[in-house]
Amino acid sequence: MNSSATSIDVAAAEDHLMRFLSVEGVTGQEAAIAAAVSDALQKAGVPASAIRFDEVNKRIPVPTETGNLIVDLPGTRPGPRLLFSTHLDTVPLCAGAKPRREGDRIVSDGTTALGGDNRTGCAILVVLAETLLKHNLPHPPITLLFTVREESGLHGARELDPADLGGAVMCINVDGQDPNDLIVGAVGQENWDVEIRGKASHAGVAPERGISATLVGAVALAEAKREGWFGKVVKPDGRGTSNVGIFGGKDGKAAGDATNVVTDYVSIKGEARSPTSAFATAIAKGFENAFQKARNEVKDHEGEMAVMSFTHIPSYPPFNLDEGSPVVQRATRAMTMLGLKPNYLFSNGGLDANWLDKHGVPTVTIGAGQAEIHTIKEYVNLPEFATGCRLALLLATIED
Template sequence: MINKDKALSHLLDLLAVPGPTGQESQVVEAITKKLIAAGCKKAWIKTDDAHKRLGEGFEIGNLIVKLPGTIKGATRIMFSAHMDTVPLCKGAVPMVKGGRIVAKGNTGLGGDDRSGCAAIVTLAETLLKNKIPHPPITLLFPIAEENGLHGSRMVRFKDLGNPAMGFNLDGQEPNEIVIGAMSAVRWQAEIKGISTHAGLEPHKGISAGLIASKAMATIAEKGYFGKIIKGNRVGTSNLGSMRGGETNNQVMDIAVMTGECRSHSPAFLEQIVKVYKTSFEQAAKSVTNDKSKCGKVKFSTISDYRAFRLKKSEPCVKIASKAVEAVDKKPNPLVMDAGLDANNFNEKGLPTVTLGCGSHKFHQLEEYVDIKEFHTACDVLLNIANLSRASA
């Protein structure tokens, strides 16, 4: 019952709307307009105050749409897909090329996660236009996923109508069912040295840049940078940004570095962070000037999101698997080495799986959406709505 031409049109329209993290207002407007045209009442649609609670740099909150159920006693379910795109997608112009949608020009596409948004819009349109019986359904379009899952972290379940299970759209092949994802910690190292004239008295200074370089070299030498494998323990780490220094003839007295560490194991994640902290502290002590003074470092961390692992017996996993089987695909339950809005939902007690919707090579210039896979994902969502109705 999916109108494939309309589904493709929704996707192309949403891909063309700018919406970098923190600036999702135009995406909210576009999705809202489509949902109202599909039959949603304005009273069902709202944005929350997540942007205000997050602070400066966010212009609008999460978009929440609550469709009343048409089946008495049915349990509410949730579909979600984040609205923001990475900076690489700025100015994206989508075009159809063969069986794919690609970006025209030198940008990313934004299929991550506009393909998920378009699939959910298509689901709502299909249910309402065809008057298909369905349980109460919440459609959630979070902000600020790409820079830390902020929108989903700030959402209130009471605003969602307290759904019993969730289906997040943010993946690749439509038969993928992500049942687990890893934890992540953001770190920051504030390094302080001593500024002196780099030509006249370099020996009196302490270079924050040298401290930073030694710390990162030590971390890499110990095998704790990039992909980390220590026996059966696995994780990742990355240096994301560096800033410091003002001029070439001044010994750099301040440097600030930020990055992240990830692992499915909370204990191993703690170990990775410890290696970073120790390496920066030791590097600071090792860089001294002519008076034996050494540098200083303030190392701090923030937990971004926590790992989760759903059992295959979980209702949302079973329903998603049956929905995939109904389109003649073999379900592929997997654990992902990344963070998803589903991390926050599961941590808060809402069992949520993440499904693929045809996006590939996200965060790259080569990003594309496979049109056939996108249409299959739309079918899978409709199957989930039908199966949820049957299990009510």
């Protein structure tokens, strides 16, 4: 085992984690946690001149307090630049979290989620910088990236300017639980959105004069289910998943105003995921065809149909690294040196790694003890967190 793997101050690492868990920073509101991370890095010896923010918040299409936090650590030995990444934000359910230790876990008070996703990653990257500097460990040039708005669409990683990464050749993303798990690929996602404009009429006096947008939507979703496009999707030319997430009216309100009025407007939003972009698009088009068929079936007494607009756009691209790729080999070697048994995974959820890979930096994702994420039962497994710290340090210091 590399001697640097034993240099982690576990108590200090846990202190960093507890501190970060207590700082609120739900998605889009990362300024406070970014300041806490920046302060911790400076106290660890990182000069303020090495810490900067980019301007992705000016490009993200929804309000975002700050840009991505980027830290440049000069190498103490030659070698290609490494990138370590994590995200600053938590899901809204973490607002007001009150972390407390319970045995070998950190838990919340049971009224909120905890925020281990991804305060564990924030703590590990700070511990990594702190340990490298404290022990003067040899390492190549390293960039640390703390992204914003991961939880609400991977926006920080998506809008990132790759030039800000300093030419990093590979990335280790910290965003998971079991340190034995190594995520080497993930599905891509396509979002679809349909607006249906029907025609209102009195539902008791003259229902035949109306065009029910609600009915068009319901028939369309039933048709999509019949054709095998809903839920788990398996076709001869691909596989994936889909979901209908929102069925409502204007401005987030209910579809319709009263039971005695034929509903004249419905907005429906959904997603399609697949290991290939082409099949994610095929799923979205399957829904589009279903909505078109439903539109043709629902008419008023004069044969008039609803007006419908259906759009679909990529949300993030899929990726899948070969086990022989340099970053997977580096991670495998480090995990084996720590006595871990690499379990190569392909994720059905999107990660910052999807966009980092798209930006030209092959990325694997490692675990750091976060468990039951996005629920009030969330906790951090502290032994797994400590192992994640050791793994990150070893990944930064092993010889190429």
